Amino acid sequence: MDRNGIYRRRNKETYYMKILAIDTSCDDTSVAISENLNIHANVSWSKLKTHNDFGGVVPSEAKRQHKEFLDPVIAEALNVAHLEINDIDTVAVTYGPGLAIALEAGIDKAKEICKTHNKKLIGVNHMIGHIYSSLARDEEGKAYSGIDDFEFPLLALTISGGHTDLYLMSGHMQFERIGGTLDDAVGEAFDKVGRMLGLGFPAGYKLESLAKSGNSSTYDFPRPMHNTNDYNWSFSGLKTAVLYQIKKIQNEYKGNPIKDDFRMKDESNNLDEETINNLAASFQEAALESLIIKLRKAISQYNPKMLIIGGGVIANQALREKLVALCENSKTPLFYPVPRWLCTDNASMIAVAANFYAKNNMYIKDIDTLDRVPGLEIS
Amino acid sequence: MNQIIKNIDEYKKISEKLLGNRDAIKVPHVIALVGDLGSGKTTFTKSIAKAIGVTQEIISPTFIIHREYLIPNSKSYLHHLDLYRLDHEFELDEIGIKNLMKNQNVIVIEWADKFRKYVDLFTKINDTKITWIEMEYIDEGTRRLII
Ligand SMILES: Nc1ncnc2c1ncn2[C@@H]1O[C@H](COP(=O)(O)OP(=O)(O)OP(=O)(O)O)[C@@H](O)[C@H]1O
Ligand SMILES: [Mg+2]
Numbered sequence: 001m002d003r004n005g006i007y008r009r010r011n012k013e014t015y016y017m018k019i020l021a022i023d024t025s026c027d028d029t030s031v032a033i034s035e036n037l038n039i040h041a042n043v044s045w046s047k048l049k050t051h052n053d054f055g056g057v058v059p060s061e062a063k064r065q066h067k068e069f070l071d072p073v074i075a076e077a078l079n080v081a082h083l084e085i086n087d088i089d090t091v092a093v094t095y096g097p098g099l100a101i102a103l104e105a106g107i108d109k110a111k112e113i114c115k116t117h118n119k120k121l122i123g124v125n126h127m128i129g130h131i132y133s134s135l136a137r138d139e140e141g142k143a144y145s146g147i148d149d150f151e152f153p154l155l156a157l158t159i160s161g162g163h164t165d166l167y168l169m170s171g172h173m174q175f176e177r178i179g180g181t182l183d184d185a186v187g188e189a190f191d192k193v194g195r196m197l198g199l200g201f202p203a204g205y206k207l208e209s210l211a212k213s214g215n216s217s218t219y220d221f222p223r224p225m226h227n228t229n230d231y232n233w234s235f236s237g238l239k240t241a242v243l244y245q246i247k248k249i250q251n252e253y254k255g256n257p258i259k260d261d262f263r264m265k266d267e268s269n270n271l272d273e274e275t276i277n278n279l280a281a282s283f284q285e286a287a288l289e290s291l292i293i294k295l296r297k298a299i300s301q302y303n304p305k306m307l308i309i310g311g312g313v314i315a316n317q318a319l320r321e322k323l324v325a326l327c328e329n330s331k332t333p334l335f336y337p338v339p340r341w342l343c344t345d346n347a348s349m350i351a352v353a354a355n356f357y358a359k360n361n362m363y364i365k366d367i368d369t370l371d372r373v374p375g376l377e378i379s
Numbered sequence: 380m381n382q383i384i385k386n387i388d389e390y391k392k393i394s395e396k397l398l399g400n401r402d403a404i405k406v407p408h409v410i411a412l413v414g415d416l417g418s419g420k421t422t423f424t425k426s427i428a429k430a431i432g433v434t435q436e437i438i439s440p441t442f443i444i445h446r447e448y449l450i451p452n453s454k455s456y457l458h459h460l461d462l463y464r465l466d467h468e469f470e471l472d473e474i475g476i477k478n479l480m481k482n483q484n485v486i487v488i489e490w491a492d493k494f495r496k497y498v499d500l501f502t503k504i505n506d507t508k509i510t511w512i513e514m515e516y517i518d519e520g521t522r523r524l525i526i
Pocket of ligand 2: 439489
């Protein structure tokens with residue numbers, strides 16, 4: 001092991017850098033171990049197990065859970081990777097965006113490891129992690145999404161419970177934000193509409209499965225902003241359109257008391273199963289079509305070498321199908337992380353992104369200065 | 380005040396009346412918003428931001444619970460919170476909500492009624508001013524605002 005450098009240089013292109021990555025921006029306490037872009041271990045722990053939704057972090061649980069489970073999760077990740085802490089070159093940790101107290105737990109642990117074991121530290125933007133998740137490879141070096149490297153310029157879309165942003169990338173770590181949501185994120189709209197349909201909160205994943213049994217042309221929901229000459233979205237308009245439709249249906253139910261308060265958890269909204277399925281399917285169609293309309297516009301404007309998607313919503317099967325059709329038509333190569341665990345929040349993508357921070361020498365020079373940035377944006 | 384809003388541009392006047400003259404007010408100001416999903420809390424917050432000179436796009440804080448925006452030419456912030464996902468009072472402590480009651484901060488809280496008593500206690504910190512606003516769905520383009 002070359003102790004002078006952070007990685008051993010075998011040849012011009014190949015660096016063998018071992019990274020231990022920590023992500024505590026959300027409900028999951030997640031730790032990954034990578035060697036270059038190969039993921040040797042990805043261990044996530046969540047008591048809440050709301051994995052398949054986009055709901056975000058529950059503060060009361062998150063802080064306690066991260067503090068309690070970081071050590072065992074790190075130990076397990078090292079164990080899975082057959083490595084010891086001494087084998088690690090660099091520690092990477094998410095420093096935003098996310099909830100301050102949750103981020104803090106991971107950052108504190110990362111600093112502690114760096115100080116005790118004399119490691120270098122990299123602070124990673126969680127959303128850059130989502131974009132770079134497409135470059136993650138398995139232990140044998142096979143890319144999960146099928147690409148070995150990005151080709152520029154490319155368009156990168158991040159879609160999750162808190163984000164809907166479109167970037168033009170002109171090179172590695174070079175981002176220009178060209179659009180995004182003006183109000184609710186797309187995953188948030190799934191969660192909130194799921195809530196209105198009486199599926200609990202968050203219920204994005206449940207909504208997707210109900211949509212499969214529904215007819216997506218039952219209700220003609222709007223694709224807000226589809227005509228605007230930009231790459232922005234509004235999902236609150238769509239959320240409200242579903243609300244209006246529900247109120248309308250409720251008013252049509254004669255003799256049934258109308259409940260127009262969606263506040264209490266699991267409160268019945270008097271909708272029958274078929275109606276719920278149809279609402280779910282019609283909403284999903286409108287939400288996904290909104291994404292596609294603006295992506296189509298952006299592709300024809302920027303002519304990108306590829307389209308990259310990251311974030312929890314890309315786990316949605318119907319969206320994947322629409323994207324495949326869009327990209328076939330426009331002959332644009334499409335890549336996204338295929339396994340579900342790589343779409344939702346995870347530390348592997350933080351490890352992958354950290355490789356590119358390292359190449360740009362973006363280490364934290366004075367370890368104590370790394371602070372959480374809850375509202376961190378990509379710039 | 381009880382007002383029917385038929386057009387979202389009408390929030391501008393209300394926000395300006397509430398917060399327009401910030402120089403004269405030396406205390407933090409909590410705007411506590413109450414209303415169901417889709418009643419317009421975030422929409423109204425956008426007009427509040429404009430009224431105090433914040434030019435960034437205000438996006439929903441539901442997922443992340445708290446977003447902050449610097450108010451230009453000042454040391455104060457617009458803090459935008461959403462308590463929808465919180466279940467316990469101590470969670471408000473954990474996200475450090477009490478520390479926001481300082482300077483001439485404007486603190487907009489969606490779903491504030493989930494912790495009504497607790498939010499009212501903020502008025503004891505640094506003479507914080509508080510305005511409760513209820514937003515009620517009437518029909519597709521119409522809401523009722525009760526201040
Ligand atoms: N008179 C009105 N006042 C407010 N919003 C209106 C009005 N008419 C139509 N709308 C629309 O209703 C929607 C309100 O959504 P918004 O996200 O602001 O609600 P919210 O109360 O913040 O919901 P949530 O509980 O999900 O946070 C917007 O799309 C807005 O354009
Ligand atoms: Mg809102």
